[in-house]
Amino acid sequence: MTDPPALVPLDYSRDTLAELLGPDWNDSLVRAFRWMTLARVLDGRMLALQRQGRIGFYGPATGQEAVSVGAALSIGPDDWVFPGLREQLVALARGHSLTTYMHHLFADDLDPARGRQMPCHPSAREVRYVSMSSVIGTQVSQAVGLAYALRYRKDPSVALAFFGDGASSANDFHAGANFAAVWNAPIVLCCTNNQWAISVPVERQTATATLAEKGVAYGLPGERVDGTDIVAVTNRLRAAVARARSGGGPSLLEFVVFRMTPHSSSDDPTRYQSADWMARARARDPYLRLEGLLRTLGLADDASISTWREESDASVRAAIAVAEAAPGPAPESLSTDVFAPNDGRPAPS
Amino acid sequence: MTELTIVQAINRGLAEAMRADPDVLVLGEDVGVNGGVFRATEGLHKEFGADRVIDTPLSETGIIGAAIGMALYGLKPIAEIQFVDFIYPAFDQIVSELAKFRYRSGGQYPCHVVIRSPYGGGIKGGLYHSQSPEAYFAHTAGLKVVIPSTPSDAKGLLTTAIHDPDPVLFLEPKRIYRAVSGEVPDGEHRVPFGEARIAREGSDVTLLAYGAMIPTCTQAAETLAASGVQAEVVDLRTLVPLDEAAILASVEKTGRVVIVHEAPRFCGYGAELAALLAEKAFFSLKAPVQRVTGYDTPFPYALENLYLPSAERIVHAARAAVAAG
Ligand SMILES: Cc1ncc(C[n+]2csc(CCOP(=O)(O)OP(=O)(O)O)c2C)c(N)n1
Numbered sequence A: 001m002t003d004p005p006a007l008v009p010l011d012y013s014r015d016t017l018a019e020l021l022g023p024d025w026n027d028s029l030v031r032a033f034r035w036m037t038l039a040r041v042l043d044g045r046m047l048a049l050q051r052q053g054r055i056g057f058y059g060p061a062t063g064q065e066a067v068s069v070g071a072a073l074s075i076g077p078d079d080w081v082f083p084g085l086r087e088q089l090v091a092l093a094r095g096h097s098l099t100t101y102m103h104h105l106f107a108d109d110l111d112p113a114r115g116r117q118m119p120c121h122p123s124a125r126e127v128r129y130v131s132m133s134s135v136i137g138t139q140v141s142q143a144v145g146l147a148y149a150l151r152y153r154k155d156p157s158v159a160l161a162f163f164g165d166g167a168s169s170a171n172d173f174h175a176g177a178n179f180a181a182v183w184n185a186p187i188v189l190c191c192t193n194n195q196w197a198i199s200v201p202v203e204r205q206t207a208t209a210t211l212a213e214k215g216v217a218y219g220l221p222g223e224r225v226d227g228t229d230i231v232a233v234t235n236r237l238r239a240a241v242a243r244a245r246s247g248g249g250p251s252l253l254e255f256v257v258f259r260m261t262p263h264s265s266s267d268d269p270t271r272y273q274s275a276d277w278m279a280r281a282r283a284r285d286p287y288l289r290l291e292g293l294l295r296t297l298g299l300a301d302d303a304s305i306s307t308w309r310e311e312s313d314a315s316v317r318a319a320i321a322v323a324e325a326a327p328g329p330a331p332e333s334l335s336t337d338v339f340a341p342n343d344g345r346p347a348p349s
Numbered sequence B: 001m002t003e004l005t006i007v008q009a010i011n012r013g014l015a016e017a018m019r020a021d022p023d024v025l026v027l028g029e030d031v032g033v034n035g036g037v038f039r040a041t042e043g044l045h046k047e048f049g050a051d052r053v054i055d056t057p058l059s060e061t062g063i064i065g066a067a068i069g070m071a072l073y074g075l076k077p078i079a080e081i082q083f084v085d086f087i088y089p090a091f092d093q094i095v096s097e098l099a100k101f102r103y104r105s106g107g108q109y110p111c112h113v114v115i116r117s118p119y120g121g122g123i124k125g126g127l128y129h130s131q132s133p134e135a136y137f138a139h140t141a142g143l144k145v146v147i148p149s150t151p152s153d154a155k156g157l158l159t160t161a162i163h164d165p166d167p168v169l170f171l172e173p174k175r176i177y178r179a180v181s182g183e184v185p186d187g188e189h190r191v192p193f194g195e196a197r198i199a200r201e202g203s204d205v206t207l208l209a210y211g212a213m214i215p216t217c218t219q220a221a222e223t224l225a226a227s228g229v230q231a232e233v234v235d236l237r238t239l240v241p242l243d244e245a246a247i248l249a250s251v252e253k254t255g256r257v258v259i260v261h262e263a264p265r266f267c268g269y270g271a272e273l274a275a276l277l278a279e280k281a282f283f284s285l286k287a288p289v290q291r292v293t294g295y296d297t298p299f300p301y302a303l304e305n306l307y308l309p310s311a312e313r314i315v316h317a318a319r320a321a322v323a324a325g
C-alpha cells in the first residue's frame, strides 16, 4: 500500500499575500477561515439531520468552500450573485441570516419562500443572492441579462454567475457566455469544476483539456484557478471583478476543486468513484490548506481554531433549535405568490 | 382615435410604453434596424437607440434568460420571439424559470417580462411558421396568456401586459396583422385582463374563440344569421386569466356552444373550456359541446386551408348543435 498523498500546503509569504490580497490580507484570511469553519460544521450537522429524517434533503459543499468565501471577499454589497448548486455560503458570508437559512432548510413557514423549494435553494434578495431552480445552467443567461441591466441603468455593480462542470454542457452556459461577450456585460462567469456531475467525471463532460478554454470560442478571456487555494481564488476573482466593473468586459474563471462528499444526501459515490479519489481530494482540502497557512503565519493556533469551531457549532445548533420549533408552511401559502397579490384578476370561482 | 392595423397598433403600444417609461426595453432577433420581420418594432431603434432596442444573437433561451435577468433587476423587458414556433428553445426558461421565480422566492424575485410572438396559420408558413402552442403555456401556473383579435385590443392588452408585474405571453395573430384595421384610441389605452369581449351578440349558439379565429367566427355567424340562427361570438382575449363569468352568461342564454381554435384538438385549450362547461354550465346546455379545431397532426404546408378551421366547418358544427336540441 502506498501512503495517501500528503496535504499540499498553501505556501505564501507575508509579502506575497500583501501583494495578492492587499494590506488587510491577514484579516481577510482569518474571516475566510471562520466562514469555512461554519460551512464545515453546517455540512456535517445537516447531513446528519437528513439521515435522521429531520430535514428532507441536503446538498453539501465540502471541498468547495474557498470558492464561495473567495467570492464573498471579492465583491461589494451592491454586486449580484447567481448561485449554482453549492454556493449558499456566499449568501451567508454576505450577511444572510443563518437562522433564516435554517428555516429554509427545514422548509418551514418562516422560510422567505414558505418551504416551496427543496433545501439548499434559498432566496436572499437582501444580499442580492438570486433565487435558483434545480435546472442546471439556466442561471447563466439570466445573470447576463441582469448584468446588461446594470450597465443600462449606469449602476457600477457587477454580477457573478456560478455553475458546475456539468453545467458547462448546458444550453444556457453557451447562450450566456455568447451574450455576455457580445454585450460586453459586467459579469464574471464562475465555473466550479468539482470534476463530477453526479457520477459523470469531467472527462466525459467535455473533450477540451480545460473548461476555461471554452471562453475562446466566445471571445471571453478564460482562466483556470486552483479553487482550493483561497488566496488564488480571491486574487483572480478580484481581478475579474475589477475588469468587469471598469467596463473591460466579462470573463470566465474555472475553479478546480474536489467534491469531498456525495453529490447530495441521495447519492452513493462508492458506485462510481475510485478508492483513491477521497485521498487525492483530502490532499487539496481548502479548509486544511488555509488552516496550515494561518498556523504558519501565526494567525491561528489550536486554541483559536477550537474556539471558532465551537462558536460555529453553537450558532448552527441554535439555528436548528429555532427552525425545528417553527410551524410548517400555512396551507394558504400553497397559492400565494403565483401572481402578484391584488393584480385585478377575477376571484377564482 | 386613429385607424390602424393590428401590427401598427402593437407598434404604437410599444412606442408609447417606451416613451413613458425608460425601464421598458425591447430585445429579440432582427427587432432593431430591421424593425422586426413583421415590422412590429419599426422605428423603435431609431427613436430609442440600440441599447433599448436590442438585436440579440440567435438564441431563444438566451433572449428569455436575459430578459428574466433584466426583470430581476427591475427593468421591464419586452422580448420578441420571431415566430412562436421557435419558442421551444426557450421553453425551459419560460416554464421552469420565468413562471416560477415569484413563487419559489416567496415574492422576492418577481419577473416583469412580456414575451411577444406571432402565432398561427394561414400565411403558408408550413410546420414551423404556423403553430398555436397556447395550451402549453396556459397549462403553466405563473404565466398569463393573452391573444388579441382587433387593433384596439392589440394596443390595449399589450399596454396592460407591459404594466403587469408578472410574466405575460402575448400571442399575436399574424394572419390578421394587416387584414383587419380599426379605430384605436390615441394615448394611454388599457384593456383589462380577464374580461372577454362579445364580438357579436346572438341568442341561439355561442362561438367561443380568440385571435385569428374571431373574424372566421364572425363570418360563420353571418352565414348562420342568413338561415335564422343567431350566433354569439365571444372573444376570450385572455386565456389566463379566463373570464368564466362571460362564458357562463353567454351559454346560459344560448344553451349551445361551439369552441374554435387553430391548435390541435387533443388537450387543446378548448378541452379546458369544454370541461368548464361540463362542470359549471351542465344544466344550461341543450346540446353537446362542439369543437372545431386544427387536426391532431403537425401543421401542413400545402393543405393548410384544410387544416385550419373554416367558416364552413363552424357553420356545420353550429347547425349540428342547434339540431341537437
Ligand atoms: C437540466 C438538468 N438536468 C439534470 C439534472 C439532474 N442533476 C442535478 S445535479 C446534476 C449534476 C450537476 O453537475 P455540475 O453542474 O457539475 O454541478 P455539481 O453537482 O457538481 O455541483 C444533475 C445531472 C438537473 N438538475 N437539471
Ligand SMILES: [Mg+2]
Residues within 6 Å of the ligand: A164, A165, A166, A192, A193, A194, A195, A196, A197, A198
Ligand atoms: Mg460538478
